[in-house]
Amino acid sequence: MDATAKFELFAGYMNLEPAEEHSLAQPAQRLERAALPSSAYQRAPCGNSPAELQRMVAERRSSSRLTASEVKKNSLGITYAAMPGGKRIALLKTLLTSACERNCFYCPFRAGRDFRRATFRPDEMAHAFMQLYQSQTAEGFFLSSGIAGGGIRTQDHLIDTAEILRRKHAYTGYLHLKIMPGAERAQVERMMQLADRVSINLEAPNAVRLAKLAPRKQFLEELLRPLRWVEAIRRSQPYHLGWRGKWPSSVTQLVVGAAGESDLEIMSVSAELYKQLHLSRVYYSAFTPVIDTPLENHPAENPWREFRLYQSSFLLRDYGFDLEELPFTRAGNLPLEVDPKIAWAQQNLTETPVEINRADRETLLRVPGIGPQGVAEILATRRNTTFRNLRDLQKVGVLANRAAPFILLDGRRPAQQLSLW
Numbered sequence: 326m327d328a329t330a331k332f333e334l335f336a337g338y339m340n341l342e343p344a345e346e347h348s349l350a351q352p353a354q355r356l357e358r359a360a361l362p363s364s365a366y367q368r369a370p371c372g373n374s375p376a377e378l379q380r381m382v383a384e385r386r387s388s389s390r391l392t393a394s395e396v397k398k399n400s401l402g403i404t405y406a407a408m409p410g411g412k413r414i415a416l417l418k419t420l421l422t423s424a425c426e427r428n429c430f431y432c433p434f435r436a437g438r439d440f441r442r443a444t445f446r447p448d449e450m451a452h453a454f455m456q457l458y459q460s461q462t463a464e465g466f467f468l469s470s471g472i473a474g475g476g477i478r479t480q481d482h483l484i485d486t487a488e489i490l491r492r493k494h495a496y497t498g499y500l501h502l503k504i505m506p507g508a509e510r511a512q513v514e515r516m517m518q519l520a521d522r523v524s525i526n527l528e529a530p531n532a533v534r535l536a537k538l539a540p541r542k543q544f545l546e547e548l549l550r551p552l553r554w555v556e557a558i559r560r561s562q563p564y565h566l567g568w569r570g571k572w573p574s575s576v577t578q579l580v581v582g583a584a585g586e587s588d589l590e591i592m593s594v595s596a597e598l599y600k601q602l603h604l605s606r607v608y609y610s611a612f613t614p615v616i617d618t619p620l621e622n623h624p625a626e627n628p629w630r631e632f633r634l635y636q637s638s639f640l641l642r643d644y645g646f647d648l649e650e651l652p653f654t655r656a657g658n659l660p661l662e663v664d665p666k667i668a669w670a671q672q673n674l675t676e677t678p679v680e681i682n683r684a685d686r687e688t689l690l691r692v693p694g695i696g697p698q699g700v701a702e703i704l705a706t707r708r709n710t711t712f713r714n715l716r717d718l719q720k721v722g723v724l725a726n727r728a729a730p731f732i733l734l735d736g737r738r739p740a741q742q743l744s745l746w
């Protein structure tokens with residue numbers, strides 16, 4: 326099998342790794358799927374699950390609006406992704422091998438599943454990527470792998486690929502490398518000298534939940550410990566040892582909705598990961614059943630849940646919220662029907678609105694419709710002028726209607742909400 330055929334073989338599953346996605350998923354576009362009864366997730370006569378069929382249809386629909394070049398890129402596993410800093414590039418997301426010896430219940434690559442597998446040698450992968458890079462088909466690289474011959478051996482192959490890219494091919498572009506469960510600390514450190522970003526997926530918020538998803542993965546020893554090493558290395562080693570003089574960012578991902586976990590469990594571990602280990606982002610992947618896996622009949626998770634988790638996660642990471650301030654229900658879940666920031670504001674700001682012309686940065690960040698950029702604009706603008714109405718706020722990029730119920734403008738509640746503009 327040539328390299329293109331291998332990329333194409335892996336490509337259909339690489340959307341399971343959000344990796345560098347920047348904006349929130351759009352649940353409205355996926356609610357059709359969420360509305361299906363659970364029985365609809367059983368196997369279709371053609372052998373695919375309805376979830377897989379829907380994905381194919383959606384891909385085909387969106388493909389019909391793509392140029393020939395974009396269709397080609399998609400078929401190889403190349404998607405447009407946001408880099409740290411926001412720039413969007415064509416990112417090749419692929420695997421060294423889809424032959425995995427582990428048996429995670431949700432995973433299409435699990436051992437024993439009957440489908441065609443493929444493996445790259447490190448030099449073959451490096452060469453194939455460079456061809457895509459030099460033809461400007463791909464601008465960056467996300468490299469993961471199934472585990473074959475143990476985590477240490479697999480990690481060595483990933484490192485070898487990265488070394489060949491950086492040394493032999495003098496590749497200086499974006500590189501995101503996966504840490505393999507079972508990797509050693511020295512391997513993690515070497516990867517951090519080669520990559521712009523490293524990651525390992527926790528998959529679940531704790532060991533009890535992980536056992537329901539991936540019985541051969543060890544939560545603390547194999548998954549959390551490497552993330553701790555990454556932070557320890559960033560803190561203790563001089564930054565000039567990192568790739569191009571700085572240490573890489575780190576991210577992780579959790580599968581949502583297949584292990585009975587609550588949102589409180591997910592947000593608890595997310596809060597710790599942001600606070601203690603300084604992760605750039607925790608990704609959430611709403612569970613979708615894969616045919617011929619132990620979870621093939623488990624219902625797909627509602628995409629609104631994933632969306633609310635992202636919103637809450639950003640409140641922890643960027644808006645100064647504590648875990649205890651998130652609007653969990655008694656069962657420890659986030660309400661699906663309301664934005665968590667609005668839910669908090671309805672409880673805390675309705676009676677004590679925020680005076681936009683005097684509030685400090687931290688308080689302004691609590692107002693729905695005002696993000697970090699909006700706060701910066703407000704602080705800069707009010708040095709010279711007073712905000713008196715919603716249009717003044719709208720001009721500095723604030724979602725004024727959303728903020729209106731929770732603010733004062735020059736001592737008064739906004740007289741009326743803006744009509745559509």
Ligand code: SF4
Nearest residue numbers: 425427429432435471
């Ligand atoms: S180790 Fe990774 S590739 Fe292998 S079965 Fe588990 S999730 Fe899939």
